[in-house]
Every structure is written in C-alpha cells, then in structure tokens.
Amino acid sequence: MSKTSNDSDSASWPDTSSPNQALFTKMADDLASKGLSILPAALPDELCLALRAQQISMDDDQFRQAGIGRGTDAGHNELVRTDQICWISKQTPAGSMWLEWADSLRLFLNRELMLGLFAFESHFAHYRPGAFYKRHQDAFVGEANRVLSLVVYLNPGWCSDDGGELVIYQDSVDQQGVRVMPLMGTVVAFLSEGFPHEVLPAQKDRYSVAGWYRMNTTKSGRVDPPE
Ligand SMILES: O=C(O)CCC(=O)C(=O)O
Ligand SMILES: [Fe+2]
Structure with a gap:
C-alpha cells in the first residue's frame, strides 16, 4: 500500500495553467453542494x-482477494465482495502518475473546501464476470478515518448490458440510488461517510482504481494512518 502525504500544501499552488483546473473545480463544486461528484x-x-495498460498487463498473482476492514479487523467475506485488488505504489510510471494526480487533487480540495485531507491510499480492482461488492459504506460517522472516496474506471466501450454499475444511495434508507457505468475515464468522488453504495455483478472483466483520502488522526503514541 502506498500513501502520499505532504506538509507543504502550497508548493504547487496556484496552478491556473493545469489542465486539471476545470475538472478539479467541477469536482469541488459538486462536493460542496452534494457531497458527490x-x-x-x-x-x-x-x-x-x-x-x-498497467492493470491489464499484471499477472493474476499480483492481485489478491479483497478484504473488509483494515489491520486487525481485516477479513475476507465472499458474501460481501468478490473483487481482486492490488495496492498502487509509485514504483511504476502509471502508479506514480496516478498518485501525483491524486495528490494535486488533494491539495486543490484542501484549499477549496478545507477538508484537511492528509493521506491517500489506492488500489487497482478487478471484478471478474459475476464479481460484486454488496451495499456498504467506506467509512462510518465519527470514525474520522476515510474522508473522501475516489473511483476511476478503465473500461472502454462499456455498455449497459455489461452490468457492473456502481449504485450510489443518498442515505441509509434510499433503495433506488444513482447508477454509474464503469466506462473508461469516468471519475466518481463522494464523502466516505455519506453514501452507501454497491457494485452490481458485471458480465465481463471490470477494471477500476479505487482510493481514499484520510485525515491525520494521529494521537500521541499511535500513528494513524499507519506508515
Ligand atoms: O468500483 C466501484 O465502483 C466502487 C468500489 C468500492 O465501493 C470500494 O472499493 O469500496
Ligand atoms: Fe466502497
């Protein structure tokens, strides 16, 4: 697992020439108004x-069955999720480019929304045909752990018959949700405590990257996020 954190949040600011400026601004506006983009x-x-290119070139043995929870709470439950994951590090050009992009988004959102995002962790996810992730939340109120969830999809030519939609629910009682097709280039971000969501079974291989920004909740004697 790789994380990025940075104390010098002003280093690359302002960067008005960035091609990401319009995208980051739209995301910040959506997050401020709806908590979801x-x-x-x-x-x-x-x-x-x-x-x-990196994800489809990787061998199956670089992926492992995704777990639920972290650290000592982590466990596998194939009733809940059946995707395979591989944590992303800066050791490959694509991993490095991704983590740098995610860090520039972090700096932007901290400036615009004062979210206090501190660290980022992220993995490739591969959902084989039939794989799913049942309705869940990425964080729970009061845990101050994962603050913002970010997902990007890497599937050209995906269509509605292929299934595999992400369904995002407004709250714990919403049963209808909003469906997102995992089409190449789509970016989804939402407040981790706010939106239950699920991944419906896909008819074919579904590739994505999921990541989470965390706050610095370090207390004396305990480093969190863990190094
Ligand atoms: O791949 C997706 O659409 C969402 C994945 C997800 O919810 C997760 O990994 O926590
Ligand atoms: Fe999730």
Whole structure:
C-alpha cells in the first residue's frame, strides 16, 4: 500500500495553467453542494491509458482477494465482495502518475473546501464476470478515518448490458440510488461517510482504481494512518 502525504500544501499552488483546473473545480463544486461528484470522460486520457495498460498487463498473482476492514479487523467475506485488488505504489510510471494526480487533487480540495485531507491510499480492482461488492459504506460517522472516496474506471466501450454499475444511495434508507457505468475515464468522488453504495455483478472483466483520502488522526503514541 502506498500513501502520499505532504506538509507543504502550497508548493504547487496556484496552478491556473493545469489542465486539471476545470475538472478539479467541477469536482469541488459538486462536493460542496452534494457531497458527490460523477464526471464522465473526465480523467486525462494519458493517465487513463497508462493505468489501464498497467492493470491489464499484471499477472493474476499480483492481485489478491479483497478484504473488509483494515489491520486487525481485516477479513475476507465472499458474501460481501468478490473483487481482486492490488495496492498502487509509485514504483511504476502509471502508479506514480496516478498518485501525483491524486495528490494535486488533494491539495486543490484542501484549499477549496478545507477538508484537511492528509493521506491517500489506492488500489487497482478487478471484478471478474459475476464479481460484486454488496451495499456498504467506506467509512462510518465519527470514525474520522476515510474522508473522501475516489473511483476511476478503465473500461472502454462499456455498455449497459455489461452490468457492473456502481449504485450510489443518498442515505441509509434510499433503495433506488444513482447508477454509474464503469466506462473508461469516468471519475466518481463522494464523502466516505455519506453514501452507501454497491457494485452490481458485471458480465465481463471490470477494471477500476479505487482510493481514499484520510485525515491525520494521529494521537500521541499511535500513528494513524499507519506508515
Ligand atoms: O468500483 C466501484 O465502483 C466502487 C468500489 C468500492 O465501493 C470500494 O472499493 O469500496
Ligand atoms: Fe466502497
């Protein structure tokens, strides 16, 4: 697992020439007004193509069955999720490009929304045909752990018959939700405590990257996020 954190949040600011400026601004506006942003064809092509190329070139043995929870609470439960994951590090060009992009988004959102995002962790996810992730939340109120969830999709030519939609619910009672097709370049971000969501079974291989920004909740004697 790789994390990025940074004390010098002003280092790359302001960066008005950035091609990401319009995208980041739209995401910040959506998050401020709704806590949720769904942006089709948004991730820069170069980054999207690099991530997809890396993911599809990786051997199956680099992936492992995704777990639930972290650290000592972590466990596998194939009734809940059946995707395979691989944590992303800066050791590959695509991983490095992705983590740098995610860090520039972190700095932008901290400036615009004062979210206090401190660290980022992220993995490739591969849902084989039939794989799913049942309705869940990425964080729970009061845990101050994962603050913002970010997902990008790496599947060109995905269509509605292929299934595999992400369904995002407004709250714990919403049963209808909003469906998002995992089409190449779509970027989704939402407040981790706010939106239950699920991944419906896909008819074919579904590739994505999921990541979470965390706050610095370090207390004396205990480093959190863990190094
Ligand atoms: O792949 C997706 O659409 C969402 C994945 C997800 O909810 C998660 O990994 O926590
Ligand atoms: Fe999730």
